[in-house]
Structure formats: structure tokens, C-alpha cells
Amino acid sequence: MYSTFLKSALILRMDFEMVNIFVIAGGTLAIPILAFIASFYLWPAALIQVYHWYWRRRLRMQVDYAEYEGYRFCYSHRGSPGARPSVLMLHGFSAHKDMWLAVVKFLPKNVHLVCVDMPGHEGTSRTSAVDYSIEGQVRRINQFVKRIRLNRKPFHLIGTSMGGNVAGVYAARHPSDLCGVTLICPAGLQYPTESTFVQRLRELEKTQDADGIPLIPSTPDEMEQMLKLCSYVRFKIPRQILQGLVEVRIPNNDFYRECFMELVGEKSRHSLHENMHLITVPLQVIWGENDQVLDVSGASVLAEAVPGCQVHLLDNCGHTVVMERPRKSAQLIMDFIVAQQNASNSTKKLS
Numbered sequence: 631m632y633s634t635f636l637k638s639a640l641i642l643r644m645d646f647e648m649v650n651i652f653v654i655a656g657g658t659l660a661i662p663i664l665a666f667i668a669s670f671y672l673w674p675a676a677l678i679q680v681y682h683w684y685w686r687r688r689l690r691m692q693v694d695y696a697e698y699e700g701y702r703f704c705y706s707h708r709g710s711p712g713a714r715p716s717v718l719m720l721h722g723f724s725a726h727k728d729m730w731l732a733v734v735k736f737l738p739k740n741v742h743l744v745c746v747d748m749p750g751h752e753g754t755s756r757t758s759a760v761d762y763s764i765e766g767q768v769r770r771i772n773q774f775v776k777r778i779r780l781n782r783k784p785f786h787l788i789g790t791s792m793g794g795n796v797a798g799v800y801a802a803r804h805p806s807d808l809c810g811v812t813l814i815c816p817a818g819l820q821y822p823t824e825s826t827f828v829q830r831l832r833e834l835e836k837t838q839d840a841d842g843i844p845l846i847p848s849t850p851d852e853m854e855q856m857l858k859l860c861s862y863v864r865f866k867i868p869r870q871i872l873q874g875l876v877e878v879r880i881p882n883n884d885f886y887r888e889c890f891m892e893l894v895g896e897k898s899r900h901s902l903h904e905n906m907h908l909i910t911v912p913l914q915v916i917w918g919e920n921d922q923v924l925d926v927s928g929a930s931v932l933a934e935a936v937p938g939c940q941v942h943l944l945d946n947c948g949h950t951v952v953m954e955r956p957r958k959s960a961q962l963i964m965d966f967i968v969a970q971q972n973a974s975n976s977t978k979k980l981s
Contacts, residue, residue: 678874682728689734691745695753698773704753705746705774709739715809715967716742716785720771720793723817723893724845724879724886726752733952736960746774748793750885762892764818764901767796768803775807784809786967790952791924792817792893795902802908810912810970812963813932814951815924817893818902825925827859831894845923846886850876862920862948906935913939914966916959918947940966 686693691706706727717737719730727745734743747754749761749770760766775781787808789797794816801811821828827844834842847853850872857865879886892898913936917929926943933939942962947954 676874678871678878682731685731685735686728689731690739691731691734691743693753696774696777698777701757701770701773702753702755703746703770703774703777705744705778707742707744708734709742711742711783712740714738714741715783715971716744716780717963717967718775718780718785718787719743719745720787720789720797721745721748721751722791722793723890724751724882730952732956733960733963736957737964741964744778744780746771748796750889756885759888759892762889763895764795764799764893764898766892767792768799771796771800772804772807775804781807786810786812786963788812788814788963789816790814791949794818795893795898798902798909799905801911801913802905805910808911809974810914810967811909812914812916812966813902814916814959815918815921815949816902816915816928816932817924818898818900819906819924819928819931820900820903821925822927822931823925826922827924843887843890846879846883846890847876848880848883852876853879859922860949861954862918862946863954903931906932909936912966912970914962915939915941916951916962917941917943918949918951918954919943919945920947921949923949 685691686706689708691708693704693706696703696705704727719727719733721727721729727747730745734745737743749767750756761770775785781804784806785808787797787800788811789795789800791814794813795818797811798813798816798818801808824832830844841848844852844856844859847856850869853872853876854867857867913932915929915932917926919926929941929943933941944951944955944958952959
């Protein structure tokens with residue numbers, strides 16, 4: 631009888647321990663789930679930052695800082711210079727280096743990649759309007775290139791929107807630094823057809839409404855409208871995430887307005903158009919056919935001005951090409967880099 635009681639007690643204890651294990655395991659799983667739910671509803675901005683951190687870590691993009699005469703650049707990078715040219719990526723207005731993560735995911739791991747925060751954006755120094763003009767940004771990016779010694783051998787430069795304007799003018803100013811340049815929906819041209827965004831700017835110019843700039847939202851509804859303007863693909867984004875996106879941007883809106891006014895000023899508005907005839911390095915242009923921010927007609931302007939320019943127009947794609955079509959963008963970029971490298975090697979053999 632005693633042995634039977636002992637066996638029953640032992641079985642009961644084992645069952646109790648199993649219940650404890652399931653409770654502990656359930657609690658362990660519940661903690662991150664509850665944290666996610668809490669972040670989603672209470673701190674959506676923090677959730678977005680964690681998302682970027684996760685993807686940087688997963689793609690092995692390391693964040694670093696470089697200083698040039700007291701000016702600090704923040705950038706992420708992966709790999710080291712090798713057989714392929716290094717690649718420097720310049721983001722667009724009010725974005726940051728992490729916007730390239732979707733494209734980085736599809737680029738070969740053996741290619742040296744560098745994504746820098748543009749002047750005044752994210753972790754790079756915020757100074758004065760002189761640095762936010764296109765000429766000012768070109769000067770700062772050249773300082774960054776020198777500081778990290780990226781130009782020890784020619785590298786490939788990529789820029790989108792505002793960054794495309796900067797990349798194009800950089801190619802005109804510093805051709806010896808580059809082996810090629812890719813411009814994605816670049817700003818700074820005189821477009822044969824006006825986009826929806828440019829038409830809206832003309833209306834704002836008449837009313838002098840500096841608070842109504844579509845690319846500087848301050849509410850979730852304005853954020854949603856901006857995303858619809860920039861993207862052809864209609865993403866279903868929860869309101870909490872829209873709120874988080876706005877919360878991240880609002881502290882920077884005064885800077886964005888200052889920067890934007892500098893970009894649309896007389897000195898910067900058509901910078902790329904005024905310098906495109908000076909581009910001598912191989913040029914690739916990628917544009918979304920449904921771009922409502924900067925009209926796709928700008929692609930033909932570059933094609934006519936720069937001999938040998940390769941143009942790729944993506945259907946069912948808007949202004950945010952690198953986010954809407956990251957795989958295709960990565961493929962086009964690498965095909966162009968490889969083709970230029972092969973052509974360069976063939977020329978060397980013949981000589």
C-alpha cells in the first residue's frame with residue numbers, strides 16, 4: 631500500500647513539474663508576444679526602429695561613424711573592397727540609410743556596400759542650409775568618400791530621388807572617383823511632363839503654404855496620403871504603424887522644411903539638368919513608369935544628354951522603386967556593374 635501511495639505521489643509530482651514546464655514555456659513565449667502587442671499599440675515608433683535594427687543585423691550591415699573636420703557622418707556597411715567595385719548608396723529626401731535594406735537583401739554578399747545618412751538626416755550632422763543644397767551635399771559626400779578612403783579605386787555610386795540628384799552632380803564633379811553611376815527616379819531635372827507632386831507644389835507656391843508640403847506629413851492621414859503619392863503599390867498599413875511613422879518624423883519636420891526649401895530653390899532645383907552633360911562615366915537610369923513625384927519623362931532627358939545611357943522603366947511601379955521593386959532593382963544594378971567591369975577588362979586586354 632505504501633509503495634502504491636509512493637508511486638501515485640511520484641506520478642503526481644511529475645505531472646505537476648510538467649505543468650510548471652508548460653507554464654514557464656508559455657510565459658517565455660508570451661513575453662515577446664505581449665511586448666510586440668504593447669509596442670504595436672503604445673510605442674509603434676519604437677517597433678519601427680527595432681524592425682530596422684533586426685534587418686541590419688540579419689543582413690550583417692554594421693553601423694559606424696566617420697568624422698571630417700568636426701563633421702560627423704553616420705553610415706552602415708557590409709564587407710570589404712574586393713574584385714567587384716564598392717557600392718555607395720545615397721537615399722532620398724527625409725529618408726535614411728535603412729531605406730536601402732530591401733535592396734541590400736538581394737545584393738551579393740561579396741560586394742562591399744556602404745549606405746550613408748545624407749547631410750542633416752538621421753545620424754549625420756545637422757548644421758545649416760548651406761549643407762542641404764545639392765552643391766553642399768555633393769561637397770559633404772566627397773568629404774565622406776575621402777574620409778573612409780572609398781575612392782582608393784573607382785566605386786559605383788547609386789542615388790534615388792534627392793540622392794539621385796546628388797549622385798548625378800557628384801559624377802559630373804568627380805568622375806575619377808567612379809566606375810559608374812545609377813540614378814533612380816532622380817530629382818533636379820527639367821521634366822517634359824509635370825508630375826502630380828510638382829503640380830501640387832505650384833499650387834502651394836501661389837498660397838505660400840509651407841505647412842502643406844506633401845512629403846512632410848504631421849498626421850497619420852497625411853502620412854497615408856504621402857505613401858499613396860510615392861508608391862504605386864497600395865500597401866495596407868495599420869493606423870498604429872502610420873502613427874509610428876509620423877512620430878518618428880515629427881521631431882525632424884522643421885529640418886525637413888528647411889532642407890526642402892533649399893532643394894527647390896534656384897541653386898538646386900535643376901542641378902542635375904545643368905550638370906548632366908558633364909557626366910562621362912557609364913550611366914544607368916531606373917524609373918517607375920507610374921511615378922507621381924518626379925515624372926518618368928525625366929528618363930528621356932538623361933538618355934538624350936548622356937551618350938550610352940542605359941534606361942530601365944519599371945511598369946506598375948511608383949517613385950519608391952527601391953521599396954516596391956527591390957529584387958528587380960538589385961538585379962539591374964548588379965547586371966550593369968558586371969557589364970561595365972567586363973567591358974573595362976576587355977579594353978585593358980586589347981590595349
